[in-house]
Amino acid sequence: xxxxxxxxxxxxxxxxxxxxxxxxxxxxxxxxxxxxxxxxxxxxxxxxxxxxxxxxxxxxxxxxxxxxxxxxxxxxxxxxxxxxxxxxxxxxxxxxxxxxxxxxxxxxxxxxxxxxxxxxxxxxxxxxxxxxxxxxxxxxxxxxxxxxxxxxxxxxxxxxxxxxxxxxxxxxxxxxxxxxxxxxxxxxxxxxxxxxxxxxxxxxxxxxxxxxxxxxxxxxxxxxxxxxxxxxxxxxxxxxxxxxxxxxxxxxxxxxxxxxxxxxxxxxxxxxxxxxxxxxxxxxxxxxxxxxxxxxxxxxxxxxxxxxxxxxxxxxxxxxxxxxxxxxxxxxxxxxxxxxxxxxxxxxxxxxxxxxxxxxxxxxxxxxxxxxxxxxxxxxxxxxxxxxxxxxxxxxxxxxxxxxxxxxxxxxxxxxxxxxxxxxxxxxxxxxxxxxxxxxxxxxxxxxxxxxxxxxxxxxxxxxxxxxxxxxxxxxxxxxxxxxxxxxxxxxxxxxxxxxxxxxxxxxxxxxxxxxxxxxxxxxxxxxxxxxxxxxxxxxxxxxxxxxxxxxxxxxxxxxxxxxxxxxxxxxxxxxxxxxxxxx
Numbered sequence: 196x197x198x199x200x201x202x203x204x205x206x207x208x209x210x211x212x213x214x215x216x217x218x219x220x221x222x223x224x225x226x227x228x229x230x231x232x233x234x235x236x237x238x239x240x241x242x243x244x245x246x247x248x249x250x251x252x253x254x255x256x257x258x259x260x261x262x263x264x265x266x267x268x269x270x271x272x273x274x275x276x277x278x279x280x281x282x283x284x285x286x287x288x289x290x291x292x293x294x295x296x297x298x299x300x301x302x303x304x305x306x307x308x309x310x311x312x313x314x315x316x317x318x319x320x321x322x323x324x325x326x327x328x329x330x331x332x333x334x335x336x337x338x339x340x341x342x343x344x345x346x347x348x349x350x351x352x353x354x355x356x357x358x359x360x361x362x363x364x365x366x367x368x369x370x371x372x373x374x375x376x377x378x379x380x381x382x383x384x385x386x387x388x389x390x391x392x393x394x395x396x397x398x399x400x401x402x403x404x405x406x407x408x409x410x411x412x413x414x415x416x417x418x419x420x421x422x423x424x425x426x427x428x429x430x431x432x433x434x435x436x437x438x439x440x441x442x443x444x445x446x447x448x449x450x451x452x453x454x455x456x457x458x459x460x461x462x463x464x465x466x467x468x469x470x471x472x473x474x475x476x477x478x479x480x481x482x483x484x485x486x487x488x489x490x491x492x493x494x495x496x497x498x499x500x501x502x503x504x505x506x507x508x509x510x511x512x513x514x515x516x517x518x519x520x521x522x523x524x525x526x527x528x529x530x531x532x533x534x535x536x537x538x539x540x541x542x543x544x545x546x547x548x549x550x551x552x553x554x555x556x557x558x559x560x561x562x563x564x565x566x567x568x569x570x571x572x573x574x575x576x577x578x579x580x581x582x583x584x585x586x587x588x589x590x591x592x593x594x595x596x597x598x599x600x601x602x603x604x605x606x607x608x609x610x611x612x613x614x615x616x617x618x619x620x621x622x623x624x625x626x627x628x629x630x631x632x633x634x635x636x637x638x639x640x641x642x643x644x645x646x647x648x649x650x651x652x653x654x655x656x657x658x659x660x661x662x663x664x665x666x667x668x669x670x671x672x673x674x675x676x677x678x679x680x681x682x683x684x685x686x687x688x689x690x691x692x693x694x695x696x697x698x699x700x701x702x703x704x705x706x707x708x709x710x711x712x713x714x715x716x717x718x719x720x721x722x723x724x725x726x727x728x729x730x731x732x733x734x735x736x737x738x739x740x741x742x743x744x745x746x747x748x749x750x751x752x753x754x755x756x757x758x759x760x761x762x763x764x765x766x767x768x769x770x771x772x773x774x775x776x777x778x779x
Contacts, residue, residue: 199361203320212361213327223337225365226316229344231334239301248358251340257333258312262325278379284400286315289391293378320365343537371534389564428544432573434555441527475505495543495551499526513726519546545778595640601774602644604690610649610679612659618647632779641776648682665752
């Protein structure tokens with residue numbers, strides 16, 4: 196299936212998508228909370244397609260979305276006075292109200308329960324689409340089951356391309372956490388899933404003392420998010436709680452540069468410095484603990500701006516080379532953290548970290564809703580259903596506001612075997628891992644390249660046939676089109692990073708061109724600069740050496756090809772970071 200990608204302002208194609216929903220297809224659409232995956236709620240066969248697209252367990256009910264309150268009578272068999280109060284107070288808005296369902300709603304929507312969740316989104320694009328559909332639309336979040344919910348059309352595209360009829364792009368979701376779900380079948384409201392509509396707001400609107408419900412073993416959940424961990428990235432997630440004295444209005448570091456070039460840290464009071472240290476130091480200490488156990492660990496950090504600034508101030512280049520940041524704004528701003536949580540978890544997870552360290556909040560209201568999602572992502576509660584593997588998708592460069600280019604040059608002696616193989620292997624890695632963006636800026640795309648050259652190469656030399664055969668045999672890669680390039684100052688200047696096959700080659704380049712200091716490394720010295728060192732049985736550091744296979748047998752060439760690929764796979768995230776890019 197070819198999935199249509201529709202701009203939310205494209206009225207004609209919105210009508211096409213709405214007609215597809217009426218015809219039994221599935222369409223992803225934006226709401227103010229997260230993107231939904233919608234089908235005609237009255238068509239059980241269409242609803243089944245939602246579960247198929249998501250890989251969603253059948254005992255997880257769906258929410259029915261409406262554009263007008265007049266539709267409620269067709270969905271509900273009973274509206275209690277409590278439900279009416281909630282609907283009057285918060286619809287349209289980020290709330291789902293659980294009521295007794297009508298016979299028109301199939302069991303596939305409600306997982307066999309006699310209740311149904313009704314939601315009237317506040318997003319103008321969403322309500323316009325729902326009105327074009329002309330039917331109640333059943334929809335969970337538009338992600339593969341188990342993964343973080345989508346808050347942008349790109350998130351949906353990554354998960355659902357080829358699985359559904361269309362995706363409507365309405366920009367980033369305003370709230371970023373799914374709706375509050377409230378059971379209103381009784382006399383008192385019961386929160387089944389916390390969200391932006393908080394307990395205090397519900398209590399005020401209903402003059403009640405709202406309770407909450409947890410799922411008992413074997414019980415079918417009344418609302419999504421009660422049983423399954425559908426907020427979990429592939430990486431392990433650890434929560435690092437912020438100090439309770441850090442409030443939403445705290446600006447721990449006003450700016451990276453003070454007035455008149457003064458360092459703002461030096462202008463801070465001892466109390467301010469203490470608060471800043473208490474916020475950021477647990478992240479730094481935990482990262483160092485992780486790297487002490489495994490120097491090759493990759494770490495993602497979801498935290499406030501101040502934490503990133505303090506990491507940068509450490510000047511620990513090895514530590515920083517192992518980390519990908521996602522800053523959500525001021526550390527104490529839970530609304531910003533909530534808005535960015537799913538986007539942050541998704542973006543960090545794409546960088547393939549071993550662990551994600553995420554800021555945690557203590558408190559009620561939005562803090563509780565945020566922690567509900569984060570604790571599930573961290574595996575504190577909920578079962579994790581199996582889910583299909585997420586595919587990488589090409590992203591047209593015109594979708595970025597700006598684009599930059601960066602490249603790495605691999606240098607050997609003759610540019611017919613090892614360096615040529617590195618260029619080919621790394622190019623294939625870039626192709627398989629694309630798209631890329633500027634590190635910390637998803638609006639700027641990155642075009643990344645690999646090149647190769649030889650210190651003693653003859654221009655246009657053909658590649659070593661045995662290396663061609665080895666790459667083809669081991670990885671199905673075709674090196675036959677490669678032509679030799681002579682290493683020279685213009686080649687070094689044209690690339691952002693230069694990596695040689697062994698130490699002597701790097702020394703030779705730096706002796707002749709000392710101005711290239713800082714961008715020229717051997718494979719061994721580059722790995723060592725990232726804290727990745729190999730030691731012998733006596734604990735002595737040894738150099739990474741991949742001998743030239745020239746004149747050797749085919750088995751040696753294949754061993755060389757595998758060794759080069761293994762090292763490039765290890766070094767890939769570090770090279771990516773040094774090129775100023777990250778996966779998108």
